[in-house]
Amino acid sequence: MSVSTQGRIAGFVYLGLVVTGIFSLAYAPSQLIAPDDPATTLANMQEQFSLFLAMIAGGVIMAAFFLVLPFTLSRFLSVYGKNAARLMILLVVVSIPVTLLALFQYGELALTIANNTAQVEDVGAARAGYRHWITVSTFFWGAWLAPYGWLVLKSGSIPRWLGAMLLIGSFGYLTELFGPMFIPHFDELPFVDYVTKPASIGEIGSCLWLVVFGARASNSGN
Template identity: 30%
Template sequence: MTQRGLARTAGVLYLIVAVCGGHSQLFVREKLVVHGDAAATAAHIRESAALWRLGMISDLVNITCFLAVALVLYALLSPVSRWLATSALVCNAVSVAVMAANLLNHYAALVAATRGFDDRLAGFYMDVFAQGYLIGQIFFGLWLLPLGLVVYRSGMMPRALGVLAIIGSAGYVGDLLRTPASPVLLALAAIGEISLVLWLLAGRIRTVTPAATRAAVAA
């Protein structure tokens, strides 16, 4: 596959990640989970069990495509820096593993809510899920750091995309500390990711030969 073909493939996969991840988090869990009220959470899950299951399916598609994005970007960017591309792939894989394991808490909340268990158990599983989500976010943030660096060095895309990805990494990791700068950094992270997805979808990358890649890295 050509470099432009790899870029467009990564863009399509990343778009699926954004759509499915946004659906499961914003339109399922944020809609049905009432923070601090286990009884209301359990009632909402029981009433919308099909939507809750659909959220889990969306997350499974999300994390599968997220891993595929990393593999495709590795194929595209490893000639620039195999170490940075591998670092991004490893952080991505850890994030995917954490998110996949954390889906057990999502499913356990459904079981607790629909099979006669105490409603507090559903609330407990969602509290655990929230912490697992934050752990996955750490590695998601870390994956953007080497990705941003290798994009910056590649010469295939505008360096601004690499800079925004690096800022996004700081935003996701810093969000755990709830610093005053977190909202600004997260907004820049969103802008950077959206810009990267659109650039990849358009296939607007400069084809780089191995010799040009070596020269860019040396520079």
């Protein structure tokens, strides 16, 4: 199988991850979850129960795509750094059970809603548990971009400027995660809303590049 074809396979896996991630982490929560208002959130979940179930299922499918992704990427990137490729795979694999633990919190809530026994307190507990485990997952979602970005920079299989975005984005994820622990009023700083933008550019950009063009066979690209 050619390097270009290997790249396209990785690109379509990445595209599946992006689409399911947007749905389960952004669109569906925006329709269901009212921040700091568990009563309204419960009402939304009861009224749009199918969407709630789809959000959970989408999260599981997202995790499956994420699990497969580093293996498909390493098929053409590992030649440029086997240890970096192994680290990339390890960080993703470790993240999967953590993400599933987060989704399990909503799964339990869905059962109580289906049985008509859900209380407002159940929503608060499920949301707290979900946020805890997703916060842990965020570390891995940011950390894996570092070896991935480094391999892109070294190989040129994907444009190197996207590799730079991935590396900067990895730092941005970790800054967003650990910043509030060490910097007072971190969330009020003017740059906070932008720290993960490079990661989005790098991930979506590399995904689309791989889908359209595949991976380059040499390290001569820029």
